Amino acid sequence: MSANWHRGLLAGPQAALVEQWLSSPLLVEDLSWGLTDTRVLRLRSFGRDYILKTAGSANLHLGREFKAHAGYTAPLLAHGLTAALRHEDRALRLLLLDYLPGVLCERTSSADDPEVHEQAGRALQLLHGQYAKVDEGYEKNFIANGLKWLDAEHRIEPSFVAAARKIFADYRPEPVLVVPTHGDWQPRNWLIDQGKLRVIDFGRFAFRPAESDLARLSAQQWREHPELATAFFRGYGQDPRELRSWPIVQLREAIGTAAWAYQVGDTAFEIQGHRMLRDALELF
Incomplete structure (x- = not known):
């Protein structure tokens, strides 16, 4: 086996450990996005494929994946x-998973297929429905994090920043029910294989209100196609969005999207974040 089978994408101790886990590993492809230091590598060993994930010590996403796969998937x-x-x-900082066959739904007809959204609703209910608890401080921390994004580097219009700050200041946090959430529940993390949906990437896993997992779908696929939301809730069993808190969830998600995308250089996602922010402010 070549000593550089990983093409320099792993540190020496990491490569040595993978060689203990897998016999004669072969790097099939690098699936990393390149926006952060997260590495996603497709490996093969004796005809079987795997996904290896790694990231630097400051990267929070891998820690969330550890937590998700250890107890909640x-x-x-x-x-x-x-x-x-x-x-x-x-x-x-290594995580080895089975490789899942299939095609990413994003930018395919599956992203706008009601049957796929119904399957996604059923899958999300399985994740959410396993555990729930009341979190006294969630909304307070949620608001604080929204303000932190506004204090960071971004290209959000000053008038929108001022409006968001006032909304956050006026909002009165309450105890909320939180559940295990995926954090990025949308077609870019759904695979379709022979009509069956599968879910990937738990890098934003955390305990949050159930409605938080609907923020990106609401701002994207459901925005122009409400029938997809109807199909999703048919699978999920109910609509968990709360009249009191849903607007603030949308606002916080929009700010985080616009600021994060700017910081990592994802221009298309930043543009989406600014649109999400305009839509969110109209809810108040």
């Missing part, structure tokens, strides 16, 4: 809807 696994964790090493 079981209901999805039981229905064959996500990848099984095979190995992990938190010190070396």
Whole structure:
């Protein structure tokens, strides 16, 4: 086996550990986005494919993946809807998962297919429905994080910044019910294989209100196609969006999208974030 089978994408100790996990690993392709230091590598060993993830110590996404796969993906696994964790090493920042076949829904006809959205609703209910607790401080922290994004570098219009700050200041946080959430529930993290949906990427996993997982769908696919939301809720079983809190969820998601996308240089996503912000402010 070549000593550089990973083409320099792994540190020496990381490569050595992968060689213990897999016999004669072969790097098939680098699936990383390149926006952050997260590495997503498709590996092959004796005819079987895997996904290896790694990231630097300051990268929060990998830690969230560790947490998700360690305790909260079981209901999805039981229905064959996500990848099984095979190995992990938190010190070396490595996560090895089964490779899932399929085509990403994003930018395909599946992204606007009601049947796919109904499947996505059923899958999300499995994730959300396994556990719930009341969080006394969630909304207070949620508002604080929104203000932190506004204090960071971004290209949000000053009038929108002022309006958002006032909305955050006027909002009165309350205890809320939180559940295990994916954090980026949308077609770019859905695979379709022979008509069946599967879910990837738990890098934004956290305990949040259930409605938070609907923010990106509402701002994207459902914005012009409300029938997709109807199909989704048919699968999910109900609409978890709350009249009191949903507008603030949309506002916070829009600010985070616009600021984060600017910071990592994702221009298209930044443009979407500014549109989301305009839409969100109209809710108040």
